Amino acid sequence: MSGRINSGLDRLIRAATALPPVAGAACTGRAELFDDHRHGETDHDQQTRHSAALDLCDRCEAITACRAAVDQLPNPTGVWAGEVRGPRRRTPHV
Ligand code: SF4
Numbered sequence: 001m002s003g004r005i006n007s008g009l010d011r012l013i014r015a016a017t018a019l020p021p022v023a024g025a026a027c028t029g030r031a032e033l034f035d036d037h038r039h040g041e042t043d044h045d046q047q048t049r050h051s052a053a054l055d056l057c058d059r060c061e062a063i064t065a066c067r068a069a070v071d072q073l074p075n076p077t078g079v080w081a082g083e084v085r086g087p088r089r090r091t092p093h094v
Pocket residue numbers: 007008009010025026027028056057060061062063066067079080081082
């Protein structure tokens with residue numbers, strides 16, 4: 001496994017259900033964009049990175065399956081299914 005364990009949805013599915021990877025996940029190989037916070041990162045850098053991740057979600061053909069799956073997780077963080085998620089936020093990308 002490498003990168004964002006190939007994709008956000010792949011990561012989610014492997015953690016939650018052990019199903020095989022879902023085709024079409026736009027985050028494949030772009031894990032670094034989707035993490036909640038990276039060590040030493042400024043708020044501005046985080047927002048820029050998450051904006052790039054959200055743009056990928058907007059074009060992702062797996063977004064419906066991704067959203068359904070991540071909604072099953074108790075505390076998702078970072079960018080998932082076109083939203084920035086965390087303990088105190090759930091911000092849809094507009
Ligand atoms: S919707 Fe976003 S987080 Fe979900 S699989 Fe697609 S690119 Fe990854």
